[in-house]
Amino acid sequence: MHIIFLIIKREYLVRVRKKSFLVMTILGPLLIAAFYGLAGWAAMSSIDQKKVQVVDESGQFTGKFKNSASLLFSFVNTPIATAKKAFPKSGSDVLVYIPKNVLNDTKGVQLFAEKGVSFDIKSGIERTIEKEIENVKLTQSGITRKVIEEAKVDVDAQTISLSDEGEKQSSTGAASVIGLLCAVLIYITVMVYGMQVMRGVVEEKTNRIIEVIISSVKPFQLMMGKILGVGLVGLTQFMLWIVLSIGITSAGTALLGSKFTERPTVQSQIQAQVNQQNDTPPTVSKAAVNPVSTFISSVKNLNLPLIIGAFLFYFLGGYLLYSALYGAIGAAVDNETDTQQFMLPVTMPIIFSFIIAQFVLRDPDSSLAFWASIIPFTSPIIMMVRLPLGVPGWQLALSMGLLVLGFIGTTWLAARIYRVGILMYGKKPTYRELSKWIFYKA
Amino acid sequence: MNILETHHIVKQYAEHRALNDVSLSVPKGSIFGLLGPNGAGKTSLIRIINQITGPDSGDVILDGERLKPDHIKRIGYLPEERGLYKKMKVGEQLLYLAQLKGLSEKQAMEKLKIWFIKFDIKTWWGKNVEDLSKGMQQKVQFVATVMHEPDLIILDEPFSGFDPINANLIKDEILELRDKGKTIIFSTHRMESVEELCDHIALIHKSKKVLDGTKQSIKEQFKTHTYHVEYQGTLSDLPPAFTVLETRPADDHFLRANIQIPPDAAVNDLIRHLLDRVAVRSFGENIPSMNDIFIRAVGDHND
Numbered sequence: 001m002h003i004i005f006l007i008i009k010r011e012y013l014v015r016v017r018k019k020s021f022l023v024m025t026i027l028g029p030l031l032i033a034a035f036y037g038l039a040g041w042a043a044m045s046s047i048d049q050k051k052v053q054v055v056d057e058s059g060q061f062t063g064k065f066k067n068s069a070s071l072l073f074s075f076v077n078t079p080i081a082t083a084k085k086a087f088p089k090s091g092s093d094v095l096v097y098i099p100k101n102v103l104n105d106t107k108g109v110q111l112f113a114e115k116g117v118s119f120d121i122k123s124g125i126e127r128t129i130e131k132e133i134e135n136v137k138l139t140q141s142g143i144t145r146k147v148i149e150e151a152k153v154d155v156d157a158q159t160i161s162l163s164d165e166g167e168k169q170s171s172t173g174a175a176s177v178i179g180l181l182c183a184v185l186i187y188i189t190v191m192v193y194g195m196q197v198m199r200g201v202v203e204e205k206t207n208r209i210i211e212v213i214i215s216s217v218k219p220f221q222l223m224m225g226k227i228l229g230v231g232l233v234g235l236t237q238f239m240l241w242i243v244l245s246i247g248i249t250s251a252g253t254a255l256l257g258s259k260f261t262e263r264p265t266v267q268s269q270i271q272a273q274v275n276q277q278n279d280t281p282p283t284v285s286k287a288a289v290n291p292v293s294t295f296i297s298s299v300k301n302l303n304l305p306l307i308i309g310a311f312l313f314y315f316l317g318g319y320l321l322y323s324a325l326y327g328a329i330g331a332a333v334d335n336e337t338d339t340q341q342f343m344l345p346v347t348m349p350i351i352f353s354f355i356i357a358q359f360v361l362r363d364p365d366s367s368l369a370f371w372a373s374i375i376p377f378t379s380p381i382i383m384m385v386r387l388p389l390g391v392p393g394w395q396l397a398l399s400m401g402l403l404v405l406g407f408i409g410t411t412w413l414a415a416r417i418y419r420v421g422i423l424m425y426g427k428k429p430t431y432r433e434l435s436k437w438i439f440y441k442a
Numbered sequence: 443m444n445i446l447e448t449h450h451i452v453k454q455y456a457e458h459r460a461l462n463d464v465s466l467s468v469p470k471g472s473i474f475g476l477l478g479p480n481g482a483g484k485t486s487l488i489r490i491i492n493q494i495t496g497p498d499s500g501d502v503i504l505d506g507e508r509l510k511p512d513h514i515k516r517i518g519y520l521p522e523e524r525g526l527y528k529k530m531k532v533g534e535q536l537l538y539l540a541q542l543k544g545l546s547e548k549q550a551m552e553k554l555k556i557w558f559i560k561f562d563i564k565t566w567w568g569k570n571v572e573d574l575s576k577g578m579q580q581k582v583q584f585v586a587t588v589m590h591e592p593d594l595i596i597l598d599e600p601f602s603g604f605d606p607i608n609a610n611l612i613k614d615e616i617l618e619l620r621d622k623g624k625t626i627i628f629s630t631h632r633m634e635s636v637e638e639l640c641d642h643i644a645l646i647h648k649s650k651k652v653l654d655g656t657k658q659s660i661k662e663q664f665k666t667h668t669y670h671v672e673y674q675g676t677l678s679d680l681p682p683a684f685t686v687l688e689t690r691p692a693d694d695h696f697l698r699a700n701i702q703i704p705p706d707a708a709v710n711d712l713i714r715h716l717l718d719r720v721a722v723r724s725f726g727e728n729i730p731s732m733n734d735i736f737i738r739a740v741g742d743h744n745d
Binding site for chain 1: 541
């Protein structure tokens, strides 16, 4: 045990001290923060205002188009043919033609533009015209818009999961996001750190230090030490990422927060103006529901201890299962270029489970989802997708039990290949030879 | 007293039998030459002694005990295919390797200090291995092999990669270790270093031991009872028991002849006959070199 600890320590320290580890540790959360910052900036920066000329032959819309952040309307009292001729020099972006009989035939509306019209502008203008026509028609029938507004209801169904523990409010959205996030993390860890184990083994072989080392320690100790050491590096990296990400994003939101808080006041001012224009008393609007706080509260309703516990379990199980196989590949070959051929069958199930994860998300109780979350090669990713959505206890137990058996199995298999492979130089072995190695006597 | 004995070791790899009933006795305090052509099975045997692999049958006895995992601490092994972690610092790496051999960090530090002073490599401690020359790396590797003061040291081609000065340094170290009572198993193809260093020799060929014993006894076994003489005059009318194998001119009008005598004949008889006939400048026995012995032993068993 003392020996394995020494090996773990070396494998860990060598990697943690590398410059690339430091760079990745700092760059990771910075990239995440930069991504969020970019998205926030894009959302906050205003879109260009387009000038829109309107030729209204029907006369129904004069003064009815309200300028918005993206559209600035002006009415032209010339026939459409003259307006079209004048349009290129007018400095406007869009010309709207509303025919005389628009109330009866809505097909006649035309948009002219020099450079084409974006979908947003087109639908914005369409909506404005539609709404006005609606208003006119409603007034003709003796109904005011206020009646319509009052008649509107908003249904937002709550999903409630029924289980042995009774009813619990849940959010499918939040559960899906949490599940997918865990699955992505496991996917990345298994790929990145499994590969590092493989590279470490190849390095020991190409450096020819392997024989020196295994005259002191058992090949199994060396393999396990490497796998555990690299696994710890992975854990450390994730911990640092989480801590740094939280630090940077909270610092970032504190900075951006002041700008965000201004927005509601602007909105309420606009609302007040609108209400005044409509000549209706300002009503107490429904308390604005913040989607972020809804998300957080529904995350709180998930069984977080179970999810975190399961995440650690599947993270470790999946990593151990695959890194042992990657270690065996490293032992079987002399250099990294030769690893390609053997990596395919090991990498396939990981990528496969990542691909079927989206189908599982859509239908978490299908038989595909069931089997994929039970079989050890796909269960670390698929079970994490299913778990937040609710999984029967016996399925979870079966899946975990099989994963333990799975990584014991792959570790045993890998150790058999490893102890022979590390001393073999020269020709790249075939699968036949590899299977023979498994049955060699030590 | 033998530090190491192997009894009837057999090792089979798929269709290839690497070792076939190999029994050896390595006396304590000796320098034991383990010889053999490429692929004879030397490395297989060394790996078994180091517990890297196990024999299919047969026993290995270290200092009176059957080989057990704890024995790795008492063995130091310098493999032919050797290397170090390139991106690791020299000092750190040696500390690590010493701890794998069971030394505590403190013990390892003390031992390493002595070696670093002895080899005058103090400035290397904080250097990455990849920044050292090949010869320097070999020195570090040698320190790694002996720093835990093993009783049995196995060196596979220890001089490869060394310049003559460093090779001499290592040679002196080997002799010093022997004088301290350590035993060295020495595997090499360089017969001149076998000649110079080894007390005992075993030769493995085609998975079998074909030769075993002290260097003296083996030389005795392989001697051809031939003598060389340098002389002036005409060498004729020798008794038929003495066979002149070859005569060729030497320098200064002298001639040189190789003469074989029957195993039971006395050398003095030959000398007497020579003195009666020619003027002798020098006379001596043709003692087979290790090189000759190696070639003859391997050749004999190829048939």
